[in-house]
Amino acid sequence: MSGDRQPYRILVIDDDPTTRLLLRKTLKDLGYQVSVASHGREGIAIATVEKPALIICDWMMPELDGLEVCRQIKQDQELSRSFFVLLTAKGELEDRIQGLDAGADEFLSKPIDPNELRARIQAGLRLYQLNQDLLKQKQLLEAELHEAAAYVRSLLPAPQDTPCKINYYFLPSSQLGGDCFDFFWMGDRYLVLYILDVSGHGLGAALPSVSVLNLLRSTTREQTSGTFDYLHPAQVLEALNNGFQMMDQHEKYFTIWYGVYDRQRRQLTYASGGHPPALLLTCAADQWQATSLKTPGIPIGMFADMVFSEVTIEVPDPAVLYLFSDGIYEFETTENRIWGLDAFKELLIAAHAQEPVPALPQLIRQVQSHAAVNAFGSDDVSLVQVAFQ
Structure with a gap:
């Protein structure tokens, strides 16, 4: 002894x-x-x-x-x-x-x-x-991860009520993953919003996520920087891809969905790199439907000199946009199967049929009702809701 x-x-x-x-x-x-x-x-x-x-x-x-x-x-x-x-x-x-x-x-x-x-x-x-x-x-280690999760949470933006109503739900896993998101206005016209997910768990995933957030937050306040325009999502993804190569980031890569909403024209321009699609919920003839918003593109950092594409769509009225990480739908259900993106999409449509802009706590409870014990939250869960007004 x-x-x-x-x-x-x-x-x-x-x-x-x-x-x-x-x-x-x-x-x-x-x-x-x-x-x-x-x-x-x-x-x-x-x-x-x-x-x-x-x-x-x-x-x-x-x-x-x-x-x-x-x-x-x-x-x-x-x-x-x-x-x-x-x-x-x-x-x-x-x-x-x-x-x-x-x-x-x-x-x-x-x-x-x-x-x-x-x-x-x-x-x-x-x-x-x-x-x-x-x-x-x-x-x-768990205490350090809790502190890191609190730090990531402190970096997230405050919900907004005008000119668009933006709310979110963020639940870091016990191991802490690489989820991060942000949204802010550039002037009175453009809303920039994005969500990203770094591969892996722990501080090794959280730190690159915070680095990307800080980079975008410090540069997107200006509409242009260097040779590319931050109002063009494809150029943003190309710049990130060239600046965050796996070989220089301890073999870490990340997925991202990046969009710019033009309030004046009611247009949304977006690009994605390997991330789950955003879902745009719209209503016509009292019927709600969900449209997947995704462009071809591999995760950021896998290969150098990649070219990404962007798409511009009209945003009807009413419309609600959802950005999320795969933790919101990739979990084991009470029936011992993976719940899946299609099931999440159906849940959103049903929720909007009951209420034009469902409250996020209510949505999360509905999602959790399908999860097996301790299955929901085994990975980071991020969900951003944007109601265009």
Whole structure:
């Protein structure tokens, strides 16, 4: 044991008083804190309170045998990291397999050899400490990812009510992905809006995403920069592609949908690079329909000197535009299948039939109702809603 750590606590569960006495004395002489229990239920109760580093449990006990004690211990999230040693006179391979299936980490044979006991205890506690250290590192990493997610969220624009009503929903996954989006007006006429998704997860995906956002945010305030016009989506994607090649970005690439809305002409010009299509919801003769807005184009950064195309469409009245990442529809459903883009499109049409501009919290709840437990949000989820007024 390291001198800067408190002695490890070990729990002994055995219905034989002689074995309990022997193990308690031997382990105390080795410098460990020891608790004892005379049967399985008592052992589980003590373990729940004390959360020992290691448990030695007899296999053959009345009522609750060692296998069942082991199963219950390993099913408890807080106790599952305790190193579990089954004390047994059984030596057959089938018995060991049965013990391993129950969750046992090690076996100790009867009669107990003091040297073997010491060696197995020390080995088990080394593994326990390694797991504890890994858990601490995992918790630190998760805290950093939460901080990074909060930072990404702080960069997102504020919702708008005029001249277009713009709302959004952003749910970063526990691993933090590369989703990012932005929208802002250039003067009173042009609305710039885009969404991007960097490949991978973690800080390695989030940082390039923020870099692209900051670049676009700092340059698109001016209508022109250098040799290309930021009001032309295809030129923007070509410039990004030349500036963010995978070989220079740790093999990271990203997808993007970029659009410019001309308020005066009620026209939307857009281009995409490998990103899911935007959906334009329009109504004619009291029937809502969804039009996919996408242009040919591979993700940004895969190949140099790529040429992207853009499309300009008329925006009727009424019309609502949705930008989103694939996390909004690529999740496992309660029926063990992937939900899919078509299902999301149908949900939007049905929602608009009930309300011209559905509230985003209501839409998200409807989407989540199709997801299996913990499936929604396993990847970043971004959804931007623009109601043209």
